[in-house]
Amino acid sequence: MTATAAPQHVLVVGGGGRENALAWALARSAGVQQVWVAPGNGGTAELEGCIQLAISEGDQEALLKTCREQRIDLVVVGPEAPLAAGLADRLRDAGFAVFGPGADGAQLEASKQWAKALMVEAGIPTAGYWKANSREEALSALEAQGKPLVVKADGLAAGKGVTVAESVDEARAAIEEIFAGRFGGDASLVLEERTHGPEVSVFALSDGVRMVLLPPAQDHKRIGEGDVGPNTGGMGAYAPAPLLDQAGLEEVKRLVLEPTLAALQARGISYRGVIYAGLMLTETGPSVIEFNCRFGDPECETLMPLMGPEFAAVLLACATGQLATAPSLTIAQQCSACVIAAAQGYPGEIRKGDPITSQVENGTDLQLFHAGTRRDDAGVCHTNGGRVLAMVAQAGDFDAAFAKAYAGLEQVHFEGITYRRDIGHQVRSN
Ligand code: AMP
Ligand code: GLY
Numbered sequence: 001m002t003a004t005a006a007p008q009h010v011l012v013v014g015g016g017g018r019e020n021a022l023a024w025a026l027a028r029s030a031g032v033q034q035v036w037v038a039p040g041n042g043g044t045a046e047l048e049g050c051i052q053l054a055i056s057e058g059d060q061e062a063l064l065k066t067c068r069e070q071r072i073d074l075v076v077v078g079p080e081a082p083l084a085a086g087l088a089d090r091l092r093d094a095g096f097a098v099f100g101p102g103a104d105g106a107q108l109e110a111s112k113q114w115a116k117a118l119m120v121e122a123g124i125p126t127a128g129y130w131k132a133n134s135r136e137e138a139l140s141a142l143e144a145q146g147k148p149l150v151v152k153a154d155g156l157a158a159g160k161g162v163t164v165a166e167s168v169d170e171a172r173a174a175i176e177e178i179f180a181g182r183f184g185g186d187a188s189l190v191l192e193e194r195t196h197g198p199e200v201s202v203f204a205l206s207d208g209v210r211m212v213l214l215p216p217a218q219d220h221k222r223i224g225e226g227d228v229g230p231n232t233g234g235m236g237a238y239a240p241a242p243l244l245d246q247a248g249l250e251e252v253k254r255l256v257l258e259p260t261l262a263a264l265q266a267r268g269i270s271y272r273g274v275i276y277a278g279l280m281l282t283e284t285g286p287s288v289i290e291f292n293c294r295f296g297d298p299e300c301e302t303l304m305p306l307m308g309p310e311f312a313a314v315l316l317a318c319a320t321g322q323l324a325t326a327p328s329l330t331i332a333q334q335c336s337a338c339v340i341a342a343a344q345g346y347p348g349e350i351r352k353g354d355p356i357t358s359q360v361e362n363g364t365d366l367q368l369f370h371a372g373t374r375r376d377d378a379g380v381c382h383t384n385g386g387r388v389l390a391m392v393a394q395a396g397d398f399d400a401a402f403a404k405a406y407a408g409l410e411q412v413h414f415e416g417i418t419y420r421r422d423i424g425h426q427v428r429s430n
Contacts (some may be wrong), residue, residue: 038063073316201219216239235339306332306334335400357414
């Protein structure tokens with residue numbers, strides 16, 4: 001296979017809305033003949049050009065066996081947990097091309113302390129911080145500052161490890177919770193200065209040396225309209241976020257992404273996958289809130305419909321360190337809007353097992369991606385998670401894109417369906 005060839009057989013690992021969107025975008029990429037998804041969900045079970053495998057994302061041996069049996073040309077790993085557990089290393093060692101960093105690079109997300117140290121060393125703008133590996137160390141750092149700090153558990157915490165404290169007492173309680181073992185084993189954390197400003201997500205596809213940037217996206221983390229209430233995995237998104245114009249994106253590349261890649265290289269890490277920079281646009285410029293080692297969810301669902309037919313070839317080029325000779329990725333100049341339909345109770349205790357009905361026809365400008373869904377033996381789709389579906393639409397402007405997405409949601413029914421009606425309020429005129 002030459003450097004610029006597209007993969008024919010692709011395996012997507014993961015079972016959320018992000019992986020449904022990735023499988024869909026890869027299946028319609030030029031040259032791709034077949035996509036396998038493990039374990040997938042109720043959406044990937046019905047996706048054209050897609051075969052679902054009952055293999056969990058943590059089962060490295062079964063995934064390796066599938067790569068061999070199906071002669072997989074490219075593996076795309078969606079979630080962070082298998083990356084942090086070394087799935088990409090295992091498959092690469094066996095000779096397969098994998099889009100997704102090894103366990104070394106995945107520390108960008110899997111250890112806040114590691115990521116902060118890298119940022120400081122590389123001069124990347126980020127909030128000041130203190131690391132602590134014991135309760136006493138953390139409490140004394142907090143007392144010394146005498147102000148509410150942001151408290152972040154060190155390891156992967158499925159989006160629940162961060163407390164933006166309003167008071168010193170709240171920060172203290174968050175520290176106690178981490179050292180009480182809520183986030184597992186050897187507890188450690190980072191305390192951070194609070195920064196202010198709108199947030200935006202930027203995604204770089206990297207081959208270890210070079211990178212391609214996707215349009216910036218904005219997520220909506222809170223459950224409630226008006227951005228109130230508890231944090232969720234993300235209730236909706238839109239792209240390209242006008243918060244960062246082309247010049248702003250170039251600035252982020254220069255100040256954040258290039259130095260990050262250089263710092264990874266300096267550590268001997270060939271990072272082949274997504275560098276997701278969660279940024280806050282402060283009065284003094286962009287500041288990194290977090291790095292993730294994978295696509296955002298629901299940012300991925302929002303972005304995938306904008307990807308041109310070269311998408312699979314570009315991911316393969318990243319996986320093989322050959323971005324220099326890859327076809328350039330065309331990106332549709334459209335506004336993409338995504339609204340998440342969640343289960344009743346999310347992000348707390350949720351209802352599960354309710355049948356889903358939908359009259360939505362997936363098309364070129366409207367897609368219904370599944371997240372927490374499951375098909376029973378008769379093929380009936382049921383709710384099976386907190387975030388159930390992602391309704392995504394594209395149009396020439398955001399007003400039209402969101403109107404289409406919300407009209408699509410009117411065609412979808414399940415007991416307790418919950419969604420925010422104000423997704424994209426920053427860019428909608430109504
Ligand atoms: P994370 O789990 O790292 O995505 O953080 C969750 C949310 O906490 C972010 O999306 C921000 O809204 C908020 N956050 C994280 N770090 C800071 C900070 N230093 N200052 C203010 N807010 C923050
Ligand atoms: N949408 C936020 C995340 O994927 O972490």
